[in-house]
Amino acid sequence: MEPVIYVGIGVLVLLVIVVGAFLLAPSKRRRRGSADTVTASRGTTTGTAPGEVAAGDADTAAVDEQPAGASAPVLETPTEPTSRLARLRDRLAKSNTTLGRGLLTLLSRETLDEQTWEEVEDLLIMADIGVDPTTEIVDSLRERVRVLGTRDPQALTELLREELVRAVDPTMDRQLAVDPLEGSPRVVLVVGVNGSGKTTTVGKIARVLVAEQRSVLLGAADTFRAAAAEQLSTWGSRVGVETVRREEGADPASVAFATVERGIDEDLDVVMIDTAGRLQNKKGLMDELGKVKRVAARPLGADRGIDEVLLVLDATTGQNGLQQAKVFSEAVDITGIVLTKLDGTAKGGIVVAVQRELGVPVKLIGLGEGADDLAPFDARGFVDAIVDG
DSSP states (O other): OHHHHHHHHHHHHHHHHHHHHHHHHHHHHHHHHHHHHHHHHHHHHHTOOTTOOOGGGHHHHHHHSOOTTOOOOOOOOOOOHHHHHHHHHHHHHHHTHHHHHHHHHHHTSSOOOHHHHHHHHHHHHHTTOOHHHHHHHHHHHHHHHHHHTOOOHHHHHHHHHHHHHHHHOTTSOOOOSOOOOSSSOEEEEEEOOTTSOHHHHHHHHHHHHHHTTOOEEEEEOOOSSHHHHHHHHHHHHTTTOEEEOOOTTOOHHHHHHHHHHHHHHTTOSEEEEEOOOOOTTOHHHHHHHHHHHHHHHGGGOTTOOOSEEEEEEEGGGTHHHHHHHHHHHHHHOOOEEEEEOTTTTOOSTHHHHHHHHHSOOEEEEEOSSSTTOEEEOOHHHHHHHHHHO
């Protein structure tokens, strides 16, 4: 009996082994097949010739390359600069109602005594106009009110308007030097500290120029900030403008040189160069900015220089912005100012103060985050927005 039992157990064990082997075989085959697939994929990738796309990378490549016959990306159509002014004036009026209404309220008092005029001075100084311009405005306004002897609100409003217009100085040349030249592009260098909206401003100016039917090339000479070149390229690509860029940490002057050189070769209208957000209290960095300007001018020849050097200032920084402006002007000879964020907590008077300090005009103002929220500065329109706001 015992041999029969042993034989039965042996048969049972054999069956278990055979069944187990049968069940495990597909799993091994699946694992082997998976391994073969990975190996084949790696081998294909390694052996792919330059410019070809490996089978395993097809999905990734589709993001970077358009399939044959695919339509080109739709470019944005920038708003015409002149059509922006009315919309921006409305925004400016809303941001400066405190100044305009405060002044008119003071001037409409029954008695314009010494205390009232001191309050007028305080209000103008708080608006970042500056002490010297404020003194001139108040002295002139006070004398005219005394001579005319008027207390009519409408007449006082017009007197205030005239004094503010005179302070903003409508006679300054606010045109960008971007009119086409024969044989070479106009070159615009844009400088400013980090956080002022400098790179964004370069992109917005490019939109203005494209709207005016000008051919534009951008240069990403801010090679110290990783995202700067990508940000600039994105702005340009939205309106069909290319960007010259190098690897992070490259020599900024070489980028500027290459950009201008390409602009000449391709007979473009305007070349714009974005620079690093310099710390105005670092002399070495400011010296390097001067180098960028000098090197960028070399392809233009001995008789040409950079056509425009725009300083981008955050209007909300007030007197700190003035200190920045002084140092930048010493390093690269500023020709124009772009005031950004003028719709926020900015007081508006910074326009007068910075022009007086540098002796150069505010040429463009930014009043929002939108792509087309940048427009040429108009002195009379600016004052009207303050007084009538």
